[in-house]
Amino acid sequence: MTLLPFPDAVHVRAPGKINVYLGVGDRHDDGYHALATVFQAVSLYEDVIARPSDDFSIVVKGAVDPASVPLDDRNLAMRAAKLLATATGHDGGVALELRKSVPVAGGMGGGSADAAAALLACDALWGTGLSSARLHELATRLGADVPFALHGGTAVGTGRGDQLNPALARGRFDWVLVTSDEGLSTPVIYQRLDEQRARGEALADDPPLSLDVPIPVLQALRAGDPHSLAACMHNDLESPALEERPVLEEIIREGLGAGALSGIVSGSGPTVAFLCDTPESARYVQDQLEAQGREALHVHGPVSGARILSA
Ligand code: ATP
Numbered sequence: 001m002t003l004l005p006f007p008d009a010v011h012v013r014a015p016g017k018i019n020v021y022l023g024v025g026d027r028h029d030d031g032y033h034a035l036a037t038v039f040q041a042v043s044l045y046e047d048v049i050a051r052p053s054d055d056f057s058i059v060v061k062g063a064v065d066p067a068s069v070p071l072d073d074r075n076l077a078m079r080a081a082k083l084l085a086t087a088t089g090h091d092g093g094v095a096l097e098l099r100k101s102v103p104v105a106g107g108m109g110g111g112s113a114d115a116a117a118a119l120l121a122c123d124a125l126w127g128t129g130l131s132s133a134r135l136h137e138l139a140t141r142l143g144a145d146v147p148f149a150l151h152g153g154t155a156v157g158t159g160r161g162d163q164l165n166p167a168l169a170r171g172r173f174d175w176v177l178v179t180s181d182e183g184l185s186t187p188v189i190y191q192r193l194d195e196q197r198a199r200g201e202a203l204a205d206d207p208p209l210s211l212d213v214p215i216p217v218l219q220a221l222r223a224g225d226p227h228s229l230a231a232c233m234h235n236d237l238e239s240p241a242l243e244e245r246p247v248l249e250e251i252i253r254e255g256l257g258a259g260a261l262s263g264i265v266s267g268s269g270p271t272v273a274f275l276c277d278t279p280e281s282a283r284y285v286q287d288q289l290e291a292q293g294r295e296a297l298h299v300h301g302p303v304s305g306a307r308i309l310s311a
Contacts, residue, residue: 007311010050012121014113014149014306015041016102018175018266018273020221020229024193024236025211032144033190035161036211038221039145041152042175042301046110047099047309048077048117050125055093056081062100068183069104076115080142081122087138088128096121105183107241107267109145116149116306124311152305154221156213169302170224173275174282176260177297178251178289180270184244189268192240201239230261230275241269248272251294258288 017039025034058071058078073079081094096118102110116139123130130138132150139146144160154169220228242249242265251272252263259281260274276282282298289296 006052006125006127008051010121010124010311011309012048012050012117012124012306013045013309014048014117014120015152015303016044016046016108016110016113017041017145017148018108018177018264018271018301019235020233020264021213021217022235022237022267023211023213024190027190027194032160034211035144035157035159036213037157037161038154038167038213038217039148039157039161040154040169040173040301041148041303041305042177042299043303044101044108044177044297044299046102046113046117048114048121049097049099050081050118050121051095051097052125053093053095056096057093058096058098060098060100062098064100064104065181069098069100076111076142076146077118080115080118080138080146083138083142084119084122084126084128084130087134088126088130090126090128092126094122094125103179103183103271105185106179106271107184107186107265107269108177108271109149109267112143112145113149113306115139115142115146119146120150120306120308124308148305150305152303154302156218158211167218167221169221172224172300173226173229173302174277174279175299175301176255176274176276176282176285176289177266177299178255178272178274179295179297180245181295182270184241184269186268189237189240189244192243193237196240196243226261226275226277233262233264233275235264235267237268238265241265245270251289254289254292254294255285258285260285
């Protein structure tokens, strides 16, 4: 019997994220804004299956509109696989299957999770055996949220969001996510923020002089106290997201009315994340929102980053 040197398929799972705090600074010349953010990985996952192939291809499955996900080099998972091949000199390809659960263009980093999962899956499939430091470096080149999808947990992100430091978080936080069928474009939301700031609108915070995650956010996470965290959650992108999609304000009111401790737009939206007291109160908030015709999911965090389920 001949043993196969490499697996027939590698299955990797990577989480979506919410930003429990997101401070946006000035826009740099490279187009990126300086960020101070706290990511938390939550139990809504992307599954990526990598199979050997001579060339590169992607199929998309899951509860998302397949037409909204590019299948060519614009797909972050495709870019991840090709970047790894170039970086390691691997000359084969890969057939990637993306089973998506994270809403597309939902502000939850679904594409970044796919990229992180594809990096890990191809590394195992091809036997390229990169160190975590090298994988992190490639992830940074793919996009600001990709390193976090590799690491998971709860982390402070600075720079473009890609310079990560783990944050201590005790226990579990229960979140209800209200998703939208139609996504929001991240670049458009940043542009709206710049416009709001240029107009000097009171709604949008001025770029902060020093970009730091406030200490109370880190203390609340460390204490595992949803009440304290609810009091200091903040997102500078919320104001432009609400301007672009006014119904989000209504959704936030509904969740708070149902008993959520706090509601915040996740990243650039349009997903709204409600922090709840207990798993039971989260189920109640989810039921109430569904009764009002919203698509609501109960998830928890923090969860681990991209990991191999089978190879
Ligand atoms: P961002 O990480 O930029 O804040 P997001 O989390 O709001 O984005 P994503 O679902 O990651 O949203 O994708 C944003 C856009 O990127 C999509 O509209 C799509 O055109 C493109 N895209 C590229 N690769 C993927 C992928 N693997 N899955 C979904 N969208 C992708």
